[in-house]
Amino acid sequence: EAQVTQNPRYLITVTGKKLTVTCSQNMNHEYMSWYRQDPGLGLRQIYYSMNVEVTDKGDVPEGYKVSRKEKRNFPLILESPSPNQTSLYFCASSFAIGNTEAFFGQGTRLTVV
Amino acid sequence: GENVEQHPSTLSVQEGDSAVIKCTYSDSASNYFPWYKQELGKGPQLIIDIRSNVGEKKDQRIAVTLNKTAKHFSLHITETQPEDSAVYFCAASEINTGGFKTIFGAGTRLFVKA
Numbered sequence A: 001e002a003q004v005t006q007n008p009r010y011l012i013t014v015t016g017k018k019l020t021v022t023c024s025q026n027m028n029h030e031y032m033s034w035y036r037q038d039p040g041l042g043l044r045q046i047y048y049s050m051n052v053e054v055t056d057k058g059d060v061p062e063g064y065k066v067s068r069k070e071k072r073n074f075p076l077i078l079e080s081p082s083p084n085q086t087s088l089y090f091c092a093s094s095f096a097i098g099n100t101e102a103f104f105g106q107g108t109r110l111t112v113v
Numbered sequence B: 001g002e003n004v005e006q007h008p009s010t011l012s013v014q015e016g017d018s019a020v021i022k023c024t025y026s027d028s029a030s031n032y033f034p035w036y037k038q039e040l041g042k043g044p045q046l047i048i049d050i051r052s053n054v055g056e057k058k059d060q061r062i063a064v065t066l067n068k069t070a071k072h073f074s075l076h077i078t079e080t081q082p083e084d085s086a087v088y089f090c091a092a093s094e095i096n097t098g099g100f101k102t103i104f105g106a107g108t109r110l111f112v113k114a
Helices: none
Strands: A004-007 A010-013 A019-025 A031-038 A042-051 A054-057 A076-078 A087-094 A108-112 B004-007 B010-014 B019-025 B032-038 B045-051 B056-059 B062-067 B072-077 B086-096 B099-104 B108-113
Touching: A004 A087, A010 A019, A019 A031, A019 A087, A019 A108, A042 B086, A042 B099, B004 B086, B010 B019, B019 B086, B019 B108, B032 B062, B045 B056, B045 B062, B072 B086
Parallel strands: A010 A108, B010 B108
Antiparallel strands: A004 A019, A019 A076, A031 A042, A031 A087, A042 A054, A087 A108, B004 B019, B019 B072, B032 B045, B032 B086, B056 B062, B062 B072, B086 B099, B086 B108
16 A cells, blocks of 8 residues: 555654654655644645755754655654644655655654653 | 745535635745645645646546636635535645745635535
């Protein structure tokens, strides 16, 4: 089954404790991206990647890092999480050009206390 | 910065009526406009999209229109059903060989009353 898998689905952590949210897709998509969803703000793009070793900032990259060492994986790293990063996070993937439908993961609800 | 405005934020219709959601974008370089439906506890799912060289697209009960001059695009759902109740997001993307940046609207919560 074609899918985008995020882990974990739910996470509560403390300020400053590094964490990683994993994202994996099995569709051989070139393009992957991370979004955060906050009430009244919709989805805001954090980072995106056009292919392996190619990443770029979205609209709200501060406080986040990503890496794309393999085509299927695109982890989101919070080196020193803060309470304002409490949010619902979505990973998405698509073919880069031509077929641009984005497939979203199920979401990761992160709470930073 | 670039943004996408979406209205209304909440929409309540009677089953069988039509629903219209409108979006305005600011980046004139945007050339791809998808619409997503998000049900409770799930990720957004594409329902229809339109490219800048097309003015209208229809898929059964769903249609999207695009006015590039005015930078407006709209989602039309006809003969609404209770299962259409969800949050709908519009988005505007500039697709080129160098990148693929997407900006989403804030979302519209649609309630379809049976």
